[in-house]
Amino acid sequence: MTGRGTPDRRERVSSAVVAAAFGVSALGAAGFAAVYATGGQTQLEGLTLAVAFAGIAVGLSVWARRLLPTGGYVEEHEPFDSPPADLRLAAEALTGPESPVRRRGLLAMLGLALGALAGAALFPLRSLLPFDRQRPARALRTTPWAAGVRLVRADGTPVRPADVPDGTVLTVFPQGHRSRGDVPAFAVRLDPARFTAPPPGGTVAGVVVYSLLCTHAGCPVALYLQGTARVLCPCHQSTFDLLAGARPVAGPAARPLPGLPITVDVEGYLVATGDFTAPPGAGFWSLR
């Protein structure tokens, strides 16, 4: 369109394009309504709405570029420091004879009152904390794992040492506490002869149990590398060596996975003999 023809002709072509674009937009809008009314279909809905908006966009863009001038105007930009007279007048108006800023004593007491109110207003923030539950450090340090608590699968069934499969890990929970955040653990069968450090929770028939939560930032260390007996955290690739007491060997985690001390009860099911050997998951200030 550019270059050819007289300005008048160019203008006519441009206005035809603009009008056509708005027309296409109207068609897009109607199309959207039709798609919606006939049951809806995400791709078509998006496409028709996009056409509706793109029509307006093209029309307005062409209108602005071809039918309206660009640039060519200037506006003055006065400097921002006020004239001294203005400054003086403003200061006078603010601090004149009846101005409250002259009452130093009263202002000090008002300041005290407002400060006290601001302090008092912080107290309701305490409502955000769990009143009825433990202090943070204690809650973070302990879990429902305790002596005699059975290890169960995700579906709640108890586990015998023989149920722990070879070559993979079995996610276990304390009976009755399936969905808490700090409890998940995994049981794995290893050859005790390969241990370079004793597992912190002990073994029962070659089965060891560790916390499932990465000591870096708490993701489940879900990837088991059978050959090297290592677990890998999918979040930031911390790797723990299960033959060496779940010591971190790569990645950003700095503490070993806590072990779960285990034994078998009279019915032959795996039970804990206490809580994890260290608080599970990410570290915190009062973790000793």
Place this chain on the structure above:
Amino acid sequence: MITRWLSGRLARSLDDRLRVAPVLRRALAKVFPDHWSFMFGEIALYSFVVLVLTGVFLTLFFEPSTADTVYSGAYAPLDGSRTSAAYASTVRLSFDVRAGLLMRQTHHWSALLFVGAIVLHLLRVFFTGAYRRPREINWLIGVTMLALALFNGFTGYSIPDDLLSGTGLRILYSVTQSIPLVGEWLVFLAAGGEFPTAELVPRMFVSHVLLVPAVLAALIAAHLGILLRQKHSQFPGPGRTENNVVGSRFWPSYTVRTLALFAWVLAVAFALGGLAQINPVWIYGPFDPAQAISPAQPDWYVAWGDGALRLFPAVEFRVFGRLVPSPFLPGVVFGGLTFAGLYLWPFLERRRRRRRDRLAHQLLDPPRAHPARIGFGVGVLALFAVLLAAAADDILARILRLPVLHVLSILRVLALALPVSAGVVAYLVARALRAGGGRGIGELTRSDVRSAMRFGSRAGGVSTGVGDPSPVATAEPAAGSHDAARIELWRDPDGLWRWRYRDAVVVLAASQAYRSRPEAERAAATAYGDLPAREVAPSGGRTGEPAAMRERAGRIAGRAGGYLALAAVALWRGRRARRRPPP
């Protein structure tokens, strides 16, 4: 004609009550600089509007609760399964609410657009020095809005209570928990207990749809109010000084152009929302603290934090026998330094200058004018690019067929080497360009670069870099171009006074008309100092767009509207005809 009469009446009745005419006259004549880099801020603004519109739709169907429910609906794989109400309602939004998936995906895509536009806008402001006095307040507001946008993106991403976002939430919880002394209390205050809690989703929801958007809206208003008061900065050029703004007027050119941009943003957001799948939570499954998802990447605007967590070595230490866990340094300290650096930059740079720069700046720096600023900025960008890559290290490893730990080692080396080398290269290129004056990167010769590396000499411009005004950045045009420069004043037949600036290259018309000659002269003197002014005949010159063009533009709108109305009437008639029983 009827519409013109009606709008005239409306305008008059408004003016009778509010006296809008003087304000309106000035507002319509406000001058906006024409440069593509000024669009990023507008794109951010319009994406925010799209976020609010689509977000309100989502709010009507989303259930912010982790209470157990049974999802029953059109998505067969999850039909009848027990999940949280938040997750079930998100799946319902995606499959059972008509146009729900479109709105969800458009909401998510516009969140990515929003943050992307903010970042580009920030880079434009940074590399051109637009944050300098008097615009420091708007820089501070802008950095705050960036932080709030990141936070709101994160809460929005987390409330559907799916496995992917739940994992991210757990990481953020752990990072916050790592803060010495107060970390444990902070997470309990925010979440109401040990992760995961039932309070978390409702609290994030209130923050996501009410608190943060309200603060953002207020900050946007302040940002724009200050912009209006301070007026735009502009790049140096013919006829441009520290005391004027050159460009298009708000009405009509700029208005039509910015509305076009708004429509483009809507078009792109809905095209992406309809055609490009994003965050398919039904595939990830509901959150379960004992399950992980791999590979797991967060949205790009928080991925730099995830990358830092992956790259940083396992450093934990004890203070007074208490633990400072490993996420503290890469998570809290690095993130804190990033935002502290952003907040403080205008003030740090000002202090670095030899004579403390207290001048107000209305003219922008071409980026090359400050090699040290460019070098620093490019170095930081390179670091963040490596961090973004690190957040996808498992995917990179899969693509490159390397063990992920090798990829990690490579990225660690890059994180140290790339920022330094990229910064130095950018610094040298800027020096060479500045010395060569006005040419592009493609035209640099080897001798330009060699002379840029000779420090101490004047060859590479000024030796210390930061803060020295370079020839390109000086305020007034060089003396030579003033030769032909003059102000021309004239009186229109209607009695109003107008003026224009004219030199060998450009003619710039004053954006407004004045009621008296002294008023016009004063405005011209403010804009151009004591340029010679002379009165000219009112003929010719540009007082606005050609009249024919203006009329034509009006006619198009009328015609388009007319066709639409005709079509509507025809349709309505047709339907009526069909409904009427045959005679």
